[in-house]
Amino acid sequence: MNLNPLLQALDLQEDAVRALADDLRTQIDALQNQLRETELRLEHLAITRTTITGLVDRIPARTVDPAGGLQLPEHPDYPRILAVFNDTTGPLRARDICQALDFALLPKHIERTRAKMKRLVTLGILIEAEPGTFSMKQ
DSSP, X not given: OOOHHHHHHHHHHHHHHHHHHHHHHHHHHHHHHHHHHHHHHHHHHHHHHHHHHHHGGGSOOEEXXXXXXXXXXXXXXXXXXXXXXXXXXXXXXXXXXXXXXXXXOOXXXXXXXXXXXXXXXXXXXXXXXXXXXXXXXX
8 A cells, every 4th residue: 555645645634734823823912912912001091081080180170250250270370360460551561460479489489370361371261462471252
């Protein structure tokens, strides 16, 4: 009996199964890489969620100002800033507001005040005619 045709058939099947196994290993490697990337994205999203929920307490809520009916962020400086504007007629800079409110003229206080004034601009309460110069909206 001649075993050569049988052995050749086995070799063909073995080569086909080996190629399939190699292809499956390649697919598994690709899927493992995708899984690692997806898990990393999930981890970043979880960190972002934790960060955002930790900052929720720091975001000031909007309240109604009983004096003018304006929507103001809930922070004691906003009504004080508007009171300074109500007492003056011309435009003011953040430094002027800090002086009027007896804040130390440190860069951090001036920048915080400027940020609050810019927020009042976005709320439509103040206008910034020139960069850094603010006045009440007419």
